[in-house]
Amino acid sequence: MADRSPDENSIPDEAWEKFLRDSESGAGGDAPKEPSARARLVAQRLREQDARGESPAGWRTGPASQEMNGRKARRKKAWGVVGVVAAIAVGVVALKPSLLPGDPFGSGEPDVAVSPLPAETAAPTAAPGEARPQTPTLDEPFAGSPALRWADGEAGIVLPKATAVGGASKGRVEEALKLTRKLLVGANLDPKVLRGERPEAALGVLDPKQPELVDGLNTALRSPSEKHDPLRMFSRFDPDEVRLVGDVVKTRGRVTFKKGEYTGVAVHADYTFVYPVVRTDGSTEVTRTIVRRVLDVELSDPAHYNVTPGRLVVLKHDEEAGNSSCGVHDGYLHPEFPSKQPTGPSPSGPTTDPYDRSKELGADGSDACGTVSRV
Template identity: 65%
Template sequence: MSDKPSEDSSSTPEVPDDVWEQFARANERDAPKEPSARARMVTERLRQQEARGETAEGWRTGPAPRRKRGRGVWTALGVLLAVAVAVVALKPSLIPGDPFGSGSSDSAAESPLPDETVAPTAPPSAAAPATPTLDDPFAGSPAKRWADGQAGIVVPKAEAVGGRSKADVAQALRSTRELLIDANLDPATLRGERPEKALDILDPKQSGVLSELKAGLSKPTEKHDPLAMFTRFDPDEVRTVGDVVKTRGRITFEAGKGRAVAVHADYTFVYPVVRADGSTEVTRIIVRRVLDLELSDPATYDVTPGKLTVLRYDRDAGNSACDIHDGWFHPQFPSDAPTSAPPSGPTSDPYDRSKDIRQEKDCGTVSRV
């Protein structure tokens, strides 16, 4: 009987002879063959040895292959290591301690700054953009790394100067710090109460300064402005967020004229605030104050012993409405609609502590809050 299909079949296409012969030869070659008698004998002997637990190694077969058990484990570890290297390459800050010395780890970016000991020569670098919230009111501000409140007002070590004792210098420094705290950080002062502690630090015999400040507290005007010395917010308009006001600056001293202790203070305060109507929109106002004070010698001048004389008090407020003289700072919120003509002054950075604020006279725009 022929393996070639019948040529008279009408249901299948005709296959050429040479193609059919190639198929037949391949089918014959690949078909399973009956093992020889010797092969059957060797197979049976190996099966019996395996059943008895004997080794199957022999001089003809060679050593049995040893399985490399660790190869799969090392392959898996290699894949994991490659993935880890790729992740670290994309974000090196994932490695603790910044081993590559990039200096750009998240922890370094938010770590507290050391105390300011010399005058800065440039504004602080920009912080990562972020919107301030009730939970994080200093987000997006360089002040986030500044000290909290009173902790940022650090006095230098006192030493005798200009014929005044170390104790006199320490008293002048301590009084300056107390003045800054009561005038800019005390919650009662911030909500508009009379800053009695601060007023008591100043020499009552310097009637001009005290009378102007007291007049401004009683009836604010452009000439008698309490904001020249004190930070105040209308409690019916805004309230501060939380208990933290960020502070940064320095206090220095030197010998003054006539055996006086001359003290120089330069501080910036950053206040996060919200509207008093219950809104959760947070903004910030930045107030910088520069004071020149003296603890004068009663033997030389007609002064009150232990009280400070004011030689200079300048301030610059960033993000507060201009040309309003009601004795309150008025922070501007991002959602506020313009209610007056655009500011006429230049754009400035309220965080720039390297500038001389005596030159900041025009009402301008702030570059950041």
């Protein structure tokens, strides 16, 4: 074998230092091919530097290297979390692509605006636009309905700011407005009343010195008939037939007030209530019944009328129910379901849109039971 000079194929000291430092820190690696005498010399020099406190940063303790390893570990862990979240998100989107904004897969279905509508402050000029056709479900009972954007229950009964009017003080106007709200809630939103129970809260707002009305309502609740029908004032469902889906009834309308007789306060309310229901026979098919009520009441002046202070006198009340069987007068609303044959007489009146609040009740001039264009 030919002789080699001492520097020929020699491994630089820096390489040996790196190998020894890596070995000390546990990084491992293959040792450079070098005569054992050379390795001993380099190791000896490093030990002498260490004894004098001259070791390079990272040798033995290696704070800089440990900090870097720590950063790598945290970054790797973060990517692991992000990876899991991304995997879950991909799985959810695969099951329900509609969760993605826009229309990334070109389904052609537009986004549905579900932001709530502002409170109604004046009579609308047209019916609400058509919603995207969707089938209501137990989880989404207002799907496909304009009421999806309406307020929930009592939140939809927004009272105007009370001001003194026609000799009636601001406080008296406030009292009239609050009593009207209590009547609307008690007659149309109370869960017990909707299940067919007696509407005690609503009856407690009415003046008992208006016997024709109050006695007539009590008769209707006790023995409902075509002549005495509690549905003219109260929304009620047969608990043996249907139940509400969830605990939300959609509500939209407005309340106004003006000077009444003498120092009385006259209040006008026009509200539509949308009730999602399901049959109690185990079916999961959901439908909706829509009830619109127009109410004129007055907190009359006890100085001029024989009235009970703090009670409302009903001047006029009208109602119209959409999607309820015709010719049934048992005191309950009876929603029709698409999968079931209609009960009662066939509708003979015109087709109307129960969501159209731009028209007055009875604007078609017909008293016959008709059909609804949508539910």
